[in-house]
Amino acid sequence: xxxxxxxxxxxxxxxxxxxxxxxxxxxxxxxxxxxxxxxxxxxxxxxxxxxxxxxxxxxxxxxxxxxxxxxxxxxxxxxxxxxxxxxxxxxxxxxxxxxxxxxxxxxxxxxxxxxxxxxxxxxxxxxxxxxxxxxxxxxxxxxxxxxxxxxxxxxxxxxxxxxxxxxxxxxxxxxxxxxxxxxxxxxxxxxxxxxxxxxxxx
Amino acid sequence: xxxxxxxxxxxxxxxxxxxxxxxxxxxxxxxxxxxxxxxxxxxxxxxxxxxxxxxxxxxxxxxxxxxxxxxxxxxxxxxxxxxxxxxxxxxxxxxxxxxxxxxxxxxxxxxxxxxxxxxxxxxxxxxxxxxxxxxxxxxxxxxxxxxxxxxxxxxxxxxxxxxxxxxxxxxxxxxxxxxxxxxxxxxxxxxxxxxxxxxxxxxxxxxxxxxxxxxxxxxxxxxxxxxxxxxxxxxxxxxxxxxxxxxxxxxxxxxxxxxxxxxxxxxxxxxxxxxxxxxxxxxxxxxxxxxxxxxxxxxxxxxxxxxxxxxxxxxxxxxxxxxxxxxxxxxxxxxxxxxxxxxxxxxxxxxxxxxxxxxxxxxxxxx
Numbered sequence: 001x002x003x004x005x006x007x008x009x010x011x012x013x014x015x016x017x018x019x020x021x022x023x024x025x026x027x028x029x030x031x032x033x034x035x036x037x038x039x040x041x042x043x044x045x046x047x048x049x050x051x052x053x054x055x056x057x058x059x060x061x062x063x064x065x066x067x068x069x070x071x072x073x074x075x076x077x078x079x080x081x082x083x084x085x086x087x088x089x090x091x092x093x094x095x096x097x098x099x100x101x102x103x104x105x106x107x108x109x110x111x112x113x114x115x116x117x118x119x120x121x122x123x124x125x126x127x128x129x130x131x132x133x134x135x136x137x138x139x140x141x142x143x144x145x146x147x148x149x150x151x152x153x154x155x156x157x158x159x160x161x162x163x164x165x166x167x168x169x170x171x172x173x174x175x176x177x178x179x180x181x182x183x184x185x186x187x188x189x190x191x192x193x194x195x196x197x198x199x200x201x202x
Numbered sequence: 203x204x205x206x207x208x209x210x211x212x213x214x215x216x217x218x219x220x221x222x223x224x225x226x227x228x229x230x231x232x233x234x235x236x237x238x239x240x241x242x243x244x245x246x247x248x249x250x251x252x253x254x255x256x257x258x259x260x261x262x263x264x265x266x267x268x269x270x271x272x273x274x275x276x277x278x279x280x281x282x283x284x285x286x287x288x289x290x291x292x293x294x295x296x297x298x299x300x301x302x303x304x305x306x307x308x309x310x311x312x313x314x315x316x317x318x319x320x321x322x323x324x325x326x327x328x329x330x331x332x333x334x335x336x337x338x339x340x341x342x343x344x345x346x347x348x349x350x351x352x353x354x355x356x357x358x359x360x361x362x363x364x365x366x367x368x369x370x371x372x373x374x375x376x377x378x379x380x381x382x383x384x385x386x387x388x389x390x391x392x393x394x395x396x397x398x399x400x401x402x403x404x405x406x407x408x409x410x411x412x413x414x415x416x417x418x419x420x421x422x423x424x425x426x427x428x429x430x431x432x433x434x435x436x437x438x439x440x441x442x443x444x445x446x447x448x449x450x451x452x453x454x455x456x457x458x459x460x461x462x463x464x465x466x467x468x469x470x471x472x473x474x475x476x477x478x479x480x481x482x483x484x485x486x487x488x489x490x491x492x493x494x495x496x497x498x499x500x501x502x503x504x505x506x507x508x509x510x511x512x513x514x515x516x517x518x519x520x521x522x523x524x525x526x527x528x529x530x531x532x533x534x535x536x537x538x539x540x541x542x543x544x545x546x547x548x549x550x551x552x553x554x555x556x557x558x559x560x561x562x563x564x565x566x567x568x569x
Binding site: 002003029030033036052053056057059060063064065068071072075076130131132133134175176178 | 227231306336337338341342344345346348349351352355356359367371374378381398536537540
């Protein structure tokens with residue numbers, strides 16, 4: 001009896017329940033938290049496939065960064081649940097269409113004889129000393145170095161564009177410049193005036 | 203006495219016994235489960251003890267720094283104080299605010315503590331003693347600790363209180379900001395060690411020009427990566443929400459994410475905070491101070507077992523945490539953000555490029 005399928009089905013069940021709750025949960029914050037669970041479980045399944053680097057990066061990037069910002073936004077929005085559910089019936093045909101299309105695509109890939117997914121052999125066990133990270137890094141920085149750098153540049157452009165779009169030089173905001181505060185001299189702030197003592201009137 | 207040999211023997215006997223009971227494959231699976239659970243308990247139980255006594259150490263050390271005695275009423279020298287604190291917390295009433303999301307309210311501290319414990323799976327205690335000797339250990343730690351922020355956000359939101367929510371937003375923004383600088387500092391470490399495995403990172407520091415002369419401590423990462431050590435440690439203090447970055451417990455502006463928590467639920471948050479402190483201390487020691495290596499290669503120093511060196515160094519780093527708290531005034535929130543984004547992140551990026559370029563020159567010391 002192999003233990004791996006049991007673990008796989010356990011994780012899959014958790015993943016399916018979490019994914020289902022993402023779309024059925026009434027509270028958007030709950031939905032986002034279920035999505036976090038779904039990501040984490042998906043990472044566990046990748047770990048079962050010995051893709052340790054990708055699994056950990058999935059947790060690091062999606063769970064640790066993307067979903068945190070997502071939660072920030074969802075929590076701060078004043079979401080009216082009734083208004084949110086208003087358009088349900090009008091969007092249903094479109095949603096159903098997209099869903100059916102995705103199922104058909106998946107069936108084609110997994111079941112069709114042209115893709116031959118069922119004939120793909122399992123990846124061989126690379127042994128204990130095998131470093132997933134090192135192999136991936138070697139591939140990225142040798143064979144795929146140009147696509148990789150291209151992607152990096154595109155991301156940089158996206159960052160700069162996003163900042164440029166939202167950056168407004170506000171004149172009325174008050175802020176300190178610590179370098180100037182530290183560089184300040186006594187003479188800049190204090191003025192000693194020699195003044196003769198005055199007599200009290202009357 | 204050879205401890206590792208004895209451990210291997212016990213494992214072999216246990217495996218044979220379980221396989222005799224349940225058959226070869228199921229027996230092996232059950233045995234792995236039991237063995238891992240026992241090993242986890244062997245890490246978590248002392249860790250919780252350390253957390254409890256770190257609180258006592260903190261009060262004692264800060265007490266002496268402020269010319270007081272510190273707790274000395276419960277037990278000899280106040281040694282039972284953490285137990286008294288624990289009993290008090292357990293028997294305090296837990297008040298759940300009306301309108302709070304009850305499940306998430308209780309879940310939030312659990313998330314915090316779970317994440318603080320889970321990171322310990324890959325922390326090595328000596329060359330062979332580690333629960334999971336995984337290749338991507340450093341990455342795993344970064345991923346797991348990055349999840350700690352959920353405890354805070356969920357706590358703030360589930361409390362159904364504006365103050366808790368504002369506090370959670372502040373704390374979460376602070377943690378997310380300092381994570382970037384921390385990550386870049388660790389990238390420098392993995393660059394010079396050329397490994398993500400924590401055991402390899404330690405053994406990588408044991409060789410070099412100075413180590414050949416017997417002066418091990420000059421070959422450790424703290425010297426060539428000194429700015430990164432500063433960035434990492436200060437970011438570590440900010441990540442664990444310790445003074446001077448402890449906005450959550452600021453007396454003048456009580457808008458911490460845990461204002462609505464009382465009793466043991468609050469206690470669990472505290473335990474998570476202290477466990478994270480110990481984790482940061484361990485990681486600082488492992489990444490920058492040679493882990494279990496003796497500072498000087500001499501027979502006297504080498505006779506002391508490695509884990510004692512490790513624990514000694516960790517204790518020094520922890521005392522530094524407490525010293526900070528007794529020394530520095532609290533940062534203002536905009537100053538915290540400025541330090542993270544405008545000072546640490548540019549510094550780490552420059553140093554990362556510098557180290558990478560240095561490693562390509564003939565003067566590279568990491569060959």
